Amino acid sequence: MRYLPLQPEDRAAMLAKIGAPDIDALFADVPEVARLDGPIHQLPDHASEMAVERALGAMARKNLTAGDAPFFLGCGAYKHHIPASVDHLIQRGEFLTAYTPYQPEIAQGTLQMLFEFQTQVARLFGTDIANASMYDGSTACGEAIVMARRITKRGRVLMSSGVHPHYVAVAKTMAKFTRDEIDHRDPALTAETDITALIAAIDDDTSCVVVQYPDILGRIDDMSALAEKAQAHKALLIAVVTEPVALGAIKAPGEMGADIVVGEGQSIGVGLNFGGPYVGLFACKEKYVRQMPGRLCGETTDAEGQRGYVLTLSTREQHIRREKATSNICTNSGLCALAFSIHMTLLGEKGLRDLAALNHAKAVKAAERLSEVPGVELVNDTFFNEFTLKLPSDAREAVRHLADREILAGVSLGRLFPHASELSNGIVVAVTEVATDADVEQLADGLASVTQNQREEVPA
Amino acid sequence: MSMNREGRPTRPQDAEATSETFTGNRALMLEEPLLFEIGDATLTGVDLEAAPQAESRLGGLERNRPIGLAGLSEPETVRHYTRLSRQNYAIDLGLFPLGSCTMKHNPRLNEKVARMPGFADVHPLQPVDTVRGALEVINELAFWLIDLTGMDGVAMSPKAGAHGELCGILCIRAALEARGDAREVILVPESAHGTNPATAAFAGYRVENIPANADGRVDLEALKERLGKGGEGDCDVAGVMITNPNTCGLFERDMKAISDAVHEAGGFVYCDGANFNAIVGRVRPGDLGVDAMHINLHKTFSTPHGGGGPGSGPVVLSEALCPYGPIPFTAKTKDGVVHLVEEENAAEFDHNDSFGRMVAFHGQMGMFTRALAYMMSHGADGLKQVAEDAVLNANYVLRSLEDVLDAPFGKSGPCMHEALFSDKGLADGFSTLDIAKALIDEGYHPMTMYFPLVVHGAMLVEPTETESKAALDQFIGALRSVAARAKAGDKSLHAAPVHAPRRRLDETAAARKPVLVWREPEVAEAAE
Numbered sequence: 001m002r003y004l005p006l007q008p009e010d011r012a013a014m015l016a017k018i019g020a021p022d023i024d025a026l027f028a029d030v031p032e033v034a035r036l037d038g039p040i041h042q043l044p045d046h047a048s049e050m051a052v053e054r055a056l057g058a059m060a061r062k063n064l065t066a067g068d069a070p071f072f073l074g075c076g077a078y079k080h081h082i083p084a085s086v087d088h089l090i091q092r093g094e095f096l097t098a099y100t101p102y103q104p105e106i107a108q109g110t111l112q113m114l115f116e117f118q119t120q121v122a123r124l125f126g127t128d129i130a131n132a133s134m135y136d137g138s139t140a141c142g143e144a145i146v147m148a149r150r151i152t153k154r155g156r157v158l159m160s161s162g163v164h165p166h167y168v169a170v171a172k173t174m175a176k177f178t179r180d181e182i183d184h185r186d187p188a189l190t191a192e193t194d195i196t197a198l199i200a201a202i203d204d205d206t207s208c209v210v211v212q213y214p215d216i217l218g219r220i221d222d223m224s225a226l227a228e229k230a231q232a233h234k235a236l237l238i239a240v241v242t243e244p245v246a247l248g249a250i251k252a253p254g255e256m257g258a259d260i261v262v263g264e265g266q267s268i269g270v271g272l273n274f275g276g277p278y279v280g281l282f283a284c285k286e287k288y289v290r291q292m293p294g295r296l297c298g299e300t301t302d303a304e305g306q307r308g309y310v311l312t313l314s315t316r317e318q319h320i321r322r323e324k325a326t327s328n329i330c331t332n333s334g335l336c337a338l339a340f341s342i343h344m345t346l347l348g349e350k351g352l353r354d355l356a357a358l359n360h361a362k363a364v365k366a367a368e369r370l371s372e373v374p375g376v377e378l379v380n381d382t383f384f385n386e387f388t389l390k391l392p393s394d395a396r397e398a399v400r401h402l403a404d405r406e407i408l409a410g411v412s413l414g415r416l417f418p419h420a421s422e423l424s425n426g427i428v429v430a431v432t433e434v435a436t437d438a439d440v441e442q443l444a445d446g447l448a449s450v451t452q453n454q455r456e457e458v459p460a
Numbered sequence: 461m462s463m464n465r466e467g468r469p470t471r472p473q474d475a476e477a478t479s480e481t482f483t484g485n486r487a488l489m490l491e492e493p494l495l496f497e498i499g500d501a502t503l504t505g506v507d508l509e510a511a512p513q514a515e516s517r518l519g520g521l522e523r524n525r526p527i528g529l530a531g532l533s534e535p536e537t538v539r540h541y542t543r544l545s546r547q548n549y550a551i552d553l554g555l556f557p558l559g560s561c562t563m564k565h566n567p568r569l570n571e572k573v574a575r576m577p578g579f580a581d582v583h584p585l586q587p588v589d590t591v592r593g594a595l596e597v598i599n600e601l602a603f604w605l606i607d608l609t610g611m612d613g614v615a616m617s618p619k620a621g622a623h624g625e626l627c628g629i630l631c632i633r634a635a636l637e638a639r640g641d642a643r644e645v646i647l648v649p650e651s652a653h654g655t656n657p658a659t660a661a662f663a664g665y666r667v668e669n670i671p672a673n674a675d676g677r678v679d680l681e682a683l684k685e686r687l688g689k690g691g692e693g694d695c696d697v698a699g700v701m702i703t704n705p706n707t708c709g710l711f712e713r714d715m716k717a718i719s720d721a722v723h724e725a726g727g728f729v730y731c732d733g734a735n736f737n738a739i740v741g742r743v744r745p746g747d748l749g750v751d752a753m754h755i756n757l758h759k760t761f762s763t764p765h766g767g768g769g770p771g772s773g774p775v776v777l778s779e780a781l782c783p784y785g786p787i788p789f790t791a792k793t794k795d796g797v798v799h800l801v802e803e804e805n806a807a808e809f810d811h812n813d814s815f816g817r818m819v820a821f822h823g824q825m826g827m828f829t830r831a832l833a834y835m836m837s838h839g840a841d842g843l844k845q846v847a848e849d850a851v852l853n854a855n856y857v858l859r860s861l862e863d864v865l866d867a868p869f870g871k872s873g874p875c876m877h878e879a880l881f882s883d884k885g886l887a888d889g890f891s892t893l894d895i896a897k898a899l900i901d902e903g904y905h906p907m908t909m910y911f912p913l914v915v916h917g918a919m920l921v922e923p924t925e926t927e928s929k930a931a932l933d934q935f936i937g938a939l940r941s942v943a944a945r946a947k948a949g950d951k952s953l954h955a956a957p958v959h960a961p962r963r964r965l966d967e968t969a970a971a972r973k974p975v976l977v978w979r980e981p982e983v984a985e986a987a988e
Binding site for chain 2: 001002003004005006010011013014015017018019020023025026027028029030031033034035036038039040041042043044045046047049051052053055056057058059060061062063064065066067068071073075076077079083085087088089090091092093094095096097098099100101102103104105106107108109110112113115116118119120122123124128129130132133135136137138139146164166167169170172173176177178179220221222247248249250251252255264271272273274275276277279289295296297298299300301302303304306308309310312313314315317318319320321322323324325327328329330331332333334335336338342344345346347348349350351352353354355357358360361362363364365367380381382383384399400403404408411415416418419433
């Protein structure tokens, strides 16, 4: 076995040192009922590197990859070009095979990187501080709601209809044990968001209002008035950002008064990976720092007065506070945070702004082109790099037909909201810098032909 | 003086040694400023095409104020992060005996497989017909986990161990609620990982302690007594959370009897699978009556820790808990097609009682591919060998050190994959921390310190199976030397580490006045 260095003579010498007759003697405490007579028989025996690579390669080839087709999916995961140096650097063994930095004297690399990451996230979100990452955007959102409950001691949660339905589902799962009451409706296929309704709904029982920016249909709305109303009722405004590249173009939620800003960082530095691992971003006003979940990295000095970094405020955390911790989170998303941070460093302020401008311009042009297709209607007035189209018939069908032609057209709202028939003609289309004009033309042609076929199938 | 023909000295010359340098660097040990001190808002390491002309659809919400991000060119970026990386200890550099963390070698085949475009470059919401291969990987891994644990089902979506714990406890809660049996208490031994009580409390349960007996295991009689306290049919205990092998490094001999007692009282058994590496391929938790157990793919199945994640924590479930598991999951039908079961089609797959969704999308695909590559590489025979070598290595460490370090449970039988020591017998004023920091100077990452809480000054050593006997012998030699110094009262230990990139850091100051983000010096000063 190529991963096991012990040789038979080593094992014999070690057993002799231990004073055990054989290896079974070391497992003597295992009850009789659970002793097996050999390797588990349902499973195959060991395999060579080549054989394993071949078997997994065969499975990989069964998938249609984003790079091999005109690609327009978003809704919480985005395809951006990742500079080659990002993946090279995160594979340095000193980053890849290190543990959580519990011994700071020999983990300054990870710790300084996390301190820089926290600074980047806080600045991007327009907040005072940020933590060292969560699992992903959906769990960061769930933790933010639980944190709001700790701060306000209230349990009524207003969730905008524009929040990603998976994020809503995660919040509802957590509400089963926090007993929070979650007020949420499915979105309407309109250009307006529900921000006015949310403002009206805030009352003195409200713990928090959760809005996504840009929202699940791609719409962008000013949340300043919402922040003011929330503050007047001592409720918290939680903003959710699933496409952080947008913040190179549009105002930060923190600038508009959000108390907690959470997000999915996948879009910067982390690939699509069929949904994970991703990286949850978590930022807030400084006054709430002791209620935050997750790891925090802080600056300090060493015994010689040199600047250094440590994990700090761990009295919030499970390994110290146990059942009184702010969260049970332990392992988070360190390596993805590193990828995010490296990509953000390569972009810098200039690169992020240019990238955002490029995304927006491409999306605007694509939206114009696609809404020229007969029967296709653009729902949004505002958007960044993602918008919703209304097709003449079920968008799930259209997406499937286009996939058969190797065009990955977007996310049908039927996939995300299977029980909301009034949304079934909607499709959310994301256009990033990787989409070429030719890709957009192929999508337009494809949409024209599937919508035409669909219209012909409907009896007059 | 010895010189060559060009007059260059070829032998070390006599000179006074000084450690001071102009730059603060020490040869290969390079100091690196913060990104924000070397980068600026105009530097960039990417070239982008110019944006085409288009009307703005941002609704007047343009971000006009500076963001405050710093950029670097590509060479500067590569150097910044390479220099930072060199200030880290890592498995690739040496033995990493961090108990409970299973810091084993991370095979590079796994990295290669995870980066295959068919896995790395697919979107979670693509039409399922375009991702059947990805679904096959999830399904295949699920079956390996089921077979290795002897359980009935597995929830694949939890993102890490603690998230898996939450998944298991939510299944228990859903199962109890389904039979109209609201119970309030979860029992957790004091030796448990902090995540166990944190999870139970997070899920709304009251946490009570299960006492341990003198040899470091759960006290079965005390447990039975607690279970019976509510009287016949009136037990308030929803379940127990037990780590097996436990954090004292011992196998819970009475595990089956514990499970039987809990089941008899109408409760469920959650097993913390953090220590599965000791028994993988050799013992199936399903045979011990476990109802739910998370598996840290980033421990037992070698996916890299990455300086604090990402992890992955699938949860294997008993028949009683399967109906309540989260969506999404995969299911293979008789025609060989692997389906993705989500909100839309849960009913078609008879999964109406699910407690819901724990995450967006389908879990840690990038960890699934790595873990499956690891399992296929080892096979059933290799995984059994993994457990045996991990346990052999730990016992070798235990028996090679127990004459110089106190092993509180050394008489409780063989240990499993970790060896536990205490600070008993060190000279006055010397602590576990001194031993740990001295090991840093010896070129090792320290063992887990001050955990489990049931042992004073605990040192938990987990060598893993990927260390050779020679590597263990050198580590044992280093630890013996450090222990001897601590017993002899060698005060120089208090200064350790002296050879690391930093000396001991002031954690108290960091927590008293937290500085969590960089601020421009003038802004930071103004805030003082």
